[in-house]
Amino acid sequence: MTDNTILKIDGVSKRFSKDLDIAERIGRKLGAKIAPVTVHAVDGVSLDIRRGEVLGLVGESGCGKSTLGRMVAGLSTPSEGRIVYNGQDVAGLKGAAARDAALKIQMIFQDPMSSLNPRMRVRDIVGEAPRIHGIVERNEMASYVEDILNQVGLDPSMGKRYPHQFSGGQRARVGIARALAVRPDFLVCDESVAALDVSIQAQVLNLFVKLRQDFDLTYLFVSHDLGVVEHISDRIAVMYLGRIVELGEAEDLIARPNHPYSQALVSEIPTFETGKKSYHAIKGEIPSPMNPPKGCHFHPRCPHAHDRCRVEVPALKQVAPGRLSACHLNDRAA
Amino acid sequence: MTTLLDVRNLQTHFFTRDGVAKAVDGVSFTLEKGQILGLVGESGSGKSVTGFSILGLVDPPGRVVGGQILFDGADLVSGGEGAMRHLRGKRIAMIFQDPMMTLNPVLRIDTQMVETVRAHEKVSHAEALKRARDALVQVGISSPDERLQSYPHQFSGGMRQRVAIAIALLHKPDLIIADEPTTALDVTIQAQILSEVQNLCAKSGTALIWITHDLAVVSGLADRLAVMYAGRIIEEGPTAEIIASPRHPYTRGLIDSVPQGKRHGAMLTQIKGMTPSLLKLPQGCKFAPRCPRAEQDCQVEPLLEPAGADRKLRCHHPHSEAAAKVSAS
Numbered sequence: 312m313t314d315n316t317i318l319k320i321d322g323v324s325k326r327f328s329k330d331l332d333i334a335e336r337i338g339r340k341l342g343a344k345i346a347p348v349t350v351h352a353v354d355g356v357s358l359d360i361r362r363g364e365v366l367g368l369v370g371e372s373g374c375g376k377s378t379l380g381r382m383v384a385g386l387s388t389p390s391e392g393r394i395v396y397n398g399q400d401v402a403g404l405k406g407a408a409a410r411d412a413a414l415k416i417q418m419i420f421q422d423p424m425s426s427l428n429p430r431m432r433v434r435d436i437v438g439e440a441p442r443i444h445g446i447v448e449r450n451e452m453a454s455y456v457e458d459i460l461n462q463v464g465l466d467p468s469m470g471k472r473y474p475h476q477f478s479g480g481q482r483a484r485v486g487i488a489r490a491l492a493v494r495p496d497f498l499v500c501d502e503s504v505a506a507l508d509v510s511i512q513a514q515v516l517n518l519f520v521k522l523r524q525d526f527d528l529t530y531l532f533v534s535h536d537l538g539v540v541e542h543i544s545d546r547i548a549v550m551y552l553g554r555i556v557e558l559g560e561a562e563d564l565i566a567r568p569n570h571p572y573s574q575a576l577v578s579e580i581p582t583f584e585t586g587k588k589s590y591h592a593i594k595g596e597i598p599s600p601m602n603p604p605k606g607c608h609f610h611p612r613c614p615h616a617h618d619r620c621r622v623e624v625p626a627l628k629q630v631a632p633g634r635l636s637a638c639h640l641n642d643r644a645a
Numbered sequence: 646m647t648t649l650l651d652v653r654n655l656q657t658h659f660f661t662r663d664g665v666a667k668a669v670d671g672v673s674f675t676l677e678k679g680q681i682l683g684l685v686g687e688s689g690s691g692k693s694v695t696g697f698s699i700l701g702l703v704d705p706p707g708r709v710v711g712g713q714i715l716f717d718g719a720d721l722v723s724g725g726e727g728a729m730r731h732l733r734g735k736r737i738a739m740i741f742q743d744p745m746m747t748l749n750p751v752l753r754i755d756t757q758m759v760e761t762v763r764a765h766e767k768v769s770h771a772e773a774l775k776r777a778r779d780a781l782v783q784v785g786i787s788s789p790d791e792r793l794q795s796y797p798h799q800f801s802g803g804m805r806q807r808v809a810i811a812i813a814l815l816h817k818p819d820l821i822i823a824d825e826p827t828t829a830l831d832v833t834i835q836a837q838i839l840s841e842v843q844n845l846c847a848k849s850g851t852a853l854i855w856i857t858h859d860l861a862v863v864s865g866l867a868d869r870l871a872v873m874y875a876g877r878i879i880e881e882g883p884t885a886e887i888i889a890s891p892r893h894p895y896t897r898g899l900i901d902s903v904p905q906g907k908r909h910g911a912m913l914t915q916i917k918g919m920t921p922s923l924l925k926l927p928q929g930c931k932f933a934p935r936c937p938r939a940e941q942d943c944q945v946e947p948l949l950e951p952a953g954a955d956r957k958l959r960c961h962h963p964h965s966e967a968a969a970k971v972s973a974s
Contacts, residue, residue: 508920509687512902520911535831537832538903576832583860
């Protein structure tokens with residue numbers, strides 16, 4: 312089991328705090344009770360990602376899923392906890408080893424327009440990283456870039472164009488090509504298909520499935536769209552306000568969600584049910600992470616909340632083989 | 646049932662430097678009182694421009710160049726801006742995709758709502774405020790008195806969209822045009838908004854045009870669907886029939902493109918290629934270059950013709966009704 316783990320997220324937290332401005336610092340000196348505002352974006356998350364699997368990470372906006380993705384990709388450092396890649400703590404690596412680990416984990420962003428340099432030609436965007444890291448010889452560069460563009464379904468002759476000359480779906484492909492150019496093992500896809508039309512979204516999802524087979528990739532697929540995540544993932548982790556509330560095999564979790572929040576999310580996947588569907592919305596909205604509710608974060612919106620939920624944080628426990636859930640109701644049933 | 650809106654052969658073109666983009670090219674449909682129509686299509690299909698045309702919101706270089714929009718019997722196209730002002734916000738309201746676009750960021754919610762009420766009716770400030778409050782309650786905003794005193798940036802995305810809907814409801818309009826109002830929202834919030842809109846329409850008898858790119862969202866909401874491609878309606882009919890047996894290859898492709906979990910991890914059936922540029926539309930059927938069923942005669946553009954009791958279809962080689970049903974199940 313352990314040698315099968317490519318990436319281990321071990322008790323990772325991320326806090327963002329806003330420093331006091333000068334007026335607040337003076338106020339504090341004078342005895343006013345002003346504390347720096349701290350946001351717990353990610354709160355003690357542990358996950359094992361197995362080699363070759365697709366782990367879907369779902370949750371509403373503001374639940375910390377993108378922050379977790381960015382930490383895995385090395386774009387921000389955890390406030391607490393470790394990210395272990397291939398058995399090595401990423402933060403402890405130095406020099407060439409750190410660089411290699413960073414190259415092996417690549418990220419694909421939501422909005423390709425804001426993550427591609429508008430003044431660079433696509434062949435330079437794709438070719439820049441492999442050139443700098445010496446992955447490909449200079450004289451082989453042109454054919455290498457062409458090869459990658461082919462892999463993601465772009466015509467190599469498009470390499471001389473600029474990002475604005477592409478449609479949304481093609482730009483998404485350029486973003487994927489850039490990530491693949493450094494021969495990664497692991498891709499973090501942050502809402503990579505959210506901005507696309509359904510027909511284009513289907514094309515890009517198919518591309519992800521194909522690339523996974525061609526390059527033996529492992530994905531962390533971050534999305535708010537449970538329908539998409541269910542389609543592509545082997546396992547799904549559901550996040551709520553910085554914590555993982557449920558983790559399980561994709562089909563099983565969708566068919567029998569355990570946590571009340573997962574149940575609510577699953578029931579709201581838009582489907583082709585016709586006739587007047589009645590929508591049973593979860594009440595309220597995701598609370599502010601600056602001031603999260605005590606105990607179980609979900610209790611103010613939960614239809615089954617009882618006293619214990621208001622005081623005690625439920626632990627993420629195994630409720631069935633391969634299925635973890637963080638809900639006090641499971642103790643009651645047992 | 647009486648007809649509320651009758652759009653006949655609407656043509657809205659954009660006169661750009663590179664040529665004329667026919668964003669809406671001969672769209673016709675009717676809407677009964679209290680009916681919900683889902684207008685579905687991908688970016689650039691002309692669905693939003695159709696909505697904007699009805700409200701007279703098409704800006705230059707765009708212009709409605711032909712056709713009629715009969716609202717309660719009166720033509721909105723020839724009626725002019727003055728007549729439009731009386732209807733807009735009063736009898737026809739619009740909800741936009743981004744509520745930040747509809748709400749003025751420097752005015753408090755109460756100012757904006759009172760302004761809307763008093764633009765069309767001579768009522769006292771107190772009376773207008775009471776109505777604004779009632780409208781907020783109607784869309785499920787708790788502590789409305791407090792919320793009226795807030796600025797738009799103090800609301801979350803879902804709340805802002807509720808305020809936008811409340812403003813649309815202020816005058817109890819006969820028709821609401823909703824342009825992708827839930828696209829930017831989370832699924833849980835989307836479900837809340839959908840359920841509220843559904844209730845409000847059922848209660849007040851308001852007709853609704855729901856513009857979206859996501860067939861799955863409207864399938865549970867709309868009475869009828871109209872699918873648009875390249876400025877044209879290509880299939881139209883009752884929602885249940887279209888979802889159960891899509892006959893146009895494009896509608897079929899759209900439905901197959903949505904991950905439904907049935908074929909977990911497998912390849913999705915995809916529509917090849919991408920939407921054509923409106924400046925360089927192909928001859929004949931606009932979908933033919935992407936269509937798996939295209940044949941020689943698709944070089945001639947098909948007409949939108951009745952297909953079955955209550956459906957219309959624009960295709961030379963549609964899926965037969967029976968065959969479509971079998972594979973869909």
